[in-house]
Amino acid sequence: MPDDRMNPRSVWVLVCEDDDELGERVAAGLRAAGFIVDLTRNLADAGRNCGTRRYDCLIVDRGLPDGDGLDLIRRQRESGLHMPALVITARDSPADRTEGYASGADDYLTKPFSLGELAGRVRALCARHLRPPAQVLTIGDLVVDRLRRRVQRNGVLLIMTAREFCALELLAARAGTQVSYAELAEYCTETTTVATIEDVVHRLDRKLGEPQLIYATGAGYLLHM
Template sequence: MSDVMTRVRVLVCEDDRNLGDEIAAGLRAAGFAVDLARDYADADLKIAVNDYDCLVIDRGLPDGDGLDLVRAHRESGERTPVLILTARDALADRLDGFAQGADDYVIKPFAMDELAARVGALCRRRELPAPTRTVVGDLIVDRPRRRVHRAGVLLTLTPKEFGVLELLAARAGTVVTRAELIECCWDEMAEPASNVVDVVVAQLRRKLGSPPLVETVRGAGFTIAQQP
């Protein structure tokens, strides 16, 4: 996934259990944090309590039309980008989708790579202007290319490792708590009390090499010291 902010959280509302799981897995593999809803009511609740960067909404939900959900949130002032995912391929349906507030419209069946690319493009619409590169000492985090160099050496990081490092580097000199890392880099499937953050940080430390860059602040979280 290219040029996506650290906290890129997507809601997928799809009532077909197998397809919903497949979409969630595909988007997570592309580096997104994904919450999954199975019906209109569940999606409505999740949108009310979470801040999403993109909504992927099926139209034919068991308790309503996903497009009605989009319209209701647009009328309430919600501007989160929306991608309608549906088997309804008539021109009138697509035009109605855009008229009700959808930003993109994908017809089933679809290619997972294309869906991930379209979700990434919609997420970028929400981004505020930000530096494309973060430099902390000999560390360079290149957001658009999703590349990390340390002391001139290109490192190979997983999407999760990149997300954690990007957030720590952007906030160099301050402590980032485990809860903040969970919120920004994981989704609702992560358990805040688990050791998922510690595992990823340990992997990062190993790849970043010496001298150590990521410090643990006992009882608080992690930090990258601001370099002179």
């Protein structure tokens, strides 16, 4: 039976944008694409909404009247909520992007942007978050067989410890999005400290070889081909 959550008409999105015209256009565009949308214009209102409703995706601006939209993402991550978060902003420097990912953002879209692209990114983020993971994960030349607990890179079988496989399994299942230290610690229940996670991922990265697949984001790691 199909999962109704994969239908964008059942996906609830919170938009936090202080520009009245842009906020209304974004909300209208997402509603036209089939999403249910709540529009807020500051962190205080957005925080209150998040406290009373479980959203499937957050879309936040950075330059808000009462602070940086990244603060909302940080608070949600610290409270244990891992819904996808997309930043829309005019700040487009590499340092700004790095800060966004380090704060827990899953995607970063700079202004100006098309409403079609925004809706497509939201749909893709939610689909990756809600879709049951496949038994065999393939990212480029990397193959992770979750059932047999086997890993191959470019056809070569790689020997993994239980912790290394656990970390790789989560990173591969979430390929293209940041996985935080907290998420890795929760998924790999015996790996509870940042130092231990860093050690496990460092050893995993060496075993995977070149070209590099795993990148540190400051708040976790990202697996990307």
